[in-house]
Amino acid sequence: MDFINSLWELVLWIWSFQVVQILVHIVMIVLPLMLCVAYFTYAERKLIGYMQMRVGPNRVGPKGWLQPIADAVKLMFKEIILPTQANKLLFLIAPMLTLGPALAAWAVFPFSPGLVLADINAGLLYILALASVGVYGVLIAGWASNSKYAFLGAMRSAAQIISYEIAMGFALVGVLVAAGSLNLGKIVEAQSGSAGFLDWFWLPLAPLFLIYFISGVAETNRAPFDVAEGESEIVAGFHVEYSGMPFAVFFLGEYANMILISALTVIMFLGGWLSPFQGLPLLGPMFDWVPGFIWLFAKTAFVGFFFLWLRATFPRYRYDQIMRLGWKVFIPITIVWILVVGFAVVYELPWWFD
Amino acid sequence: MTFEKFLFYVFAAVLVFAATMVITRRNPVHSALFLVLAFFSSAGIWLLAEAEFLAIVLVLVYVGAVMVLFLFVVMMLDVDVATMRAGFMRNLPVGLLILFVLVLEMFIVVGPGIFGLDMIPAPAPQPADYNNTAVLGSVLYTVYMYPFEIAAVILLVAIVAAIGLTMRKRPETKSQNQSAQVQVRSEDRVRVVKMASEQKMEIKR
Numbered sequence: 001m002d003f004i005n006s007l008w009e010l011v012l013w014i015w016s017f018q019v020v021q022i023l024v025h026i027v028m029i030v031l032p033l034m035l036c037v038a039y040f041t042y043a044e045r046k047l048i049g050y051m052q053m054r055v056g057p058n059r060v061g062p063k064g065w066l067q068p069i070a071d072a073v074k075l076m077f078k079e080i081i082l083p084t085q086a087n088k089l090l091f092l093i094a095p096m097l098t099l100g101p102a103l104a105a106w107a108v109f110p111f112s113p114g115l116v117l118a119d120i121n122a123g124l125l126y127i128l129a130l131a132s133v134g135v136y137g138v139l140i141a142g143w144a145s146n147s148k149y150a151f152l153g154a155m156r157s158a159a160q161i162i163s164y165e166i167a168m169g170f171a172l173v174g175v176l177v178a179a180g181s182l183n184l185g186k187i188v189e190a191q192s193g194s195a196g197f198l199d200w201f202w203l204p205l206a207p208l209f210l211i212y213f214i215s216g217v218a219e220t221n222r223a224p225f226d227v228a229e230g231e232s233e234i235v236a237g238f239h240v241e242y243s244g245m246p247f248a249v250f251f252l253g254e255y256a257n258m259i260l261i262s263a264l265t266v267i268m269f270l271g272g273w274l275s276p277f278q279g280l281p282l283l284g285p286m287f288d289w290v291p292g293f294i295w296l297f298a299k300t301a302f303v304g305f306f307f308l309w310l311r312a313t314f315p316r317y318r319y320d321q322i323m324r325l326g327w328k329v330f331i332p333i334t335i336v337w338i339l340v341v342g343f344a345v346v347y348e349l350p351w352w353f354d
Numbered sequence: 355m356t357f358e359k360f361l362f363y364v365f366a367a368v369l370v371f372a373a374t375m376v377i378t379r380r381n382p383v384h385s386a387l388f389l390v391l392a393f394f395s396s397a398g399i400w401l402l403a404e405a406e407f408l409a410i411v412l413v414l415v416y417v418g419a420v421m422v423l424f425l426f427v428v429m430m431l432d433v434d435v436a437t438m439r440a441g442f443m444r445n446l447p448v449g450l451l452i453l454f455v456l457v458l459e460m461f462i463v464v465g466p467g468i469f470g471l472d473m474i475p476a477p478a479p480q481p482a483d484y485n486n487t488a489v490l491g492s493v494l495y496t497v498y499m500y501p502f503e504i505a506a507v508i509l510l511v512a513i514v515a516a517i518g519l520t521m522r523k524r525p526e527t528k529s530q531n532q533s534a535q536v537q538v539r540s541e542d543r544v545r546v547v548k549m550a551s552e553q554k555m556e557i558k559r
Contacts, residue, residue: 090387121485125410132418136390139422143383143429151429158426162419182487324532 025117029106037255038068044308051312078244083146086241090144095246098137098253101130105260110185112273112292124172124182127264131168131219135161137253138221138228138238145241153237156319157221157228163326164218170334171212174205175268177341188272194279200271204344207337209269211330213306216261218322220254222307224314225322232316262303263296270299362402369395382428386421393417404480407487 014020042057042064049056057064082088108123110116120126135158142154176182178201179190193199202209218225229237239250266272273292277283317325343349372392379385393416400409467473494502523529 120406122406122410122487125407125414125487129410129414129418132414132422135418135422139425139429140387143425155426155430158422162422165418320530321532321536324536 022117026107029109029117030103033103033106033256033259034252036259037252038072040255040259040304041071041251042068043304044311047305047308048312051309072248075248076245080244080246081241083241086146087144090140091241092246094137094141094144095242095249095253096137097140098134099249099256101134102253102256102260105130108184109263110188110267110272111296113185113189115293116185119183119185122182123184124176124187127184128165128169128172132161132165134219134253134257137250141242141250142238145238147241149234149236150238150240152234153228153230153240156230157238160221160225160227160322160326161219163323164215164330167211167326167330167334168215168219170331170338171205171208171215172268174208174334174338174341175201177338177345178205180345184267184272187268188274191271192274192278196278196280196284197271197276199278200269200274202269205269205337205341207333208341209265211334212269213261213265213303215326215330216265217307217310218326220257220261220307222254222258223311224317226316227319227322230316258307259300259304262307263300265303266296266299270303272296358402362399365395365398365402369399382431383425386425386428389424390417390421393421404484405486407490 045067046056046064057067060066060070082091105127107118108116108120108126110119138157138161139154142150142152142157145151175187179187181187181190191200221228227233227237229239231237234240239247242250271278273296275284275287275290275292275295277287369392372388372395375388376385376392379388393412397409397412397417400406400412
């Protein structure tokens with residue numbers, strides 16, 4: 001008994017360090033996230049399978065449930081091949097640079113009222129900055145591989161991400177004007193009201209909502225904007241030369257980014273942890289018992305489904321059409337809508353901004 | 355030594371190291387990547403100075419956009435380091451002279467006589483609800499309205515000039531009209547031919 005008491009005291013003493021607390025919180029965020037990433041890949045293969053009249057993975061475990069685990073184990077045991085004359089250090093750093101920002105962005109992400117690792121004022125800016133850093137992984141991978149296909153993929157990806165970042169940033173400016181804050185928690189609170197899901201920003205900011213989501217798809221290099229990979233044109237783009245665990249880290253980064261973009265779309269346009277029936281006469285009280293975290297998760301899964309659906313539906317965009325969409329369509333629309341939102345906020349337009 | 359001071363020295367050491375590497379590495383891509391590291395470290399130092407808006411914008415603009423385009427160009431160039439270093443010894447005296455003048459100027463402007471610790475005391479730390487972004491925005495759009503707008507107009511002129519320089523249509527080059535391509539309808543391209551179908555067959559399963 002004495003031993004257990006002293007052990008407990010030791011635990012309490014370790015816990016008293018702030019660094020330890022923060023580390024434990026980080027693990028509490030990253031571990032479930034990694035599990036989500038693993039099962040997001042499974043969901044993608046299953047869903048696209050059914051959309052294409054196939055079954056998808058169904059051999060490992062019941063109904064294929066253990067497929068992601070098997071894939072992870074397989075990738076871990078594969079050989080890591082370094083191409084000749086590749087820049088070894090940069091070659092191995094590149095996948096980490098893709099995954100790192102995708103994980104770091106979750107630091108300011110509010111899961112429920114007040115449940116956030118770092119409640120900073122400039123949360124939206126922080127997310128935007130990290131999203132723009134993510135391009136380095138692809139760029140460095142393409143250059144360090146010493147392969148012309150990888151390099152072509154990296155060039156395409158860099159130009160594409162830079163272009164769509166602007167539209168994405170402008171869409172976020174609209175959200176910031178509407179909410180009056182850069183703090184993600186306050187942005188969610190600004191969307192609460194008595195009309196349930198009609199109070200969320202997706203309705204007054206509908207063009208920005210669509211543009212943010214589509215730019216997010218482009219930013220994560222997902223189909224139909226996956227020219228950076230373009231397997232029918234440049235083999236597999238920036239990660240042709242990667243094998244084993246570095247490839248797996250690229251894969252993790254891509255899916256973590258998709259989940260992040262979905263979750264951010266939910267936070268900024270779909271009311272975050274708010275119930276869709278909030279304030280409604282009959283349905284509101286009926287769903288009061290559901291914790292906000294469940295709503296957040298359900299909405300994120302819903303938006304994530306669109307990523308998979310898009311991939312199964314649309315053919316790949318041509319490169320010049322991607323550029324046209326980004327520069328000549330999205331950026332003008334966002335600028336016009338920022339003006340509209342600005343007027344709505346200044347003149348306190350009823351329903352959302354009064 | 356407080357934790358903040360420790361962090362400052364870590365960031366400062368990384369910054370000086372990265373800046374040195376920028377000018378000493380032979381490979382220009384490595385130099386550019388070390389410049390990225392230098393930007394990150396200075397963003398860290400600005401965060402410690404409670405200027406979080408400037409720090410994040412430094413990462414957002416310089417690391418996220420400017421340096422990506424820099425790398426983009428540097429990676430595609432085939433820089434011959436040998437020819438670049440050809441005149442090194444010949445130009446060294448001039449370079450050293452310029453270096454001396456620069457250091458002297460910096461010493462006059464920000465030397466210990468003006469920016470010493472006893473001249474400018476450490477600022478009092480701001481309370482936790484201090485919002486650097488809001489503070490900057492409130493002066494930028496009121497007190498400094500005209501300089502801000504003028505800077506915006508100058509940037510706009512630069513954008514127009516850059517686009518004007520690159521947008522030259524030569525008659526012999528072929529180009530695609532993307533709007534027309536996107537707006538094409540299936541009726542313009544595809545003709546559905548009606549014809550009698552073949553005899554239906556019973557498929558036994």
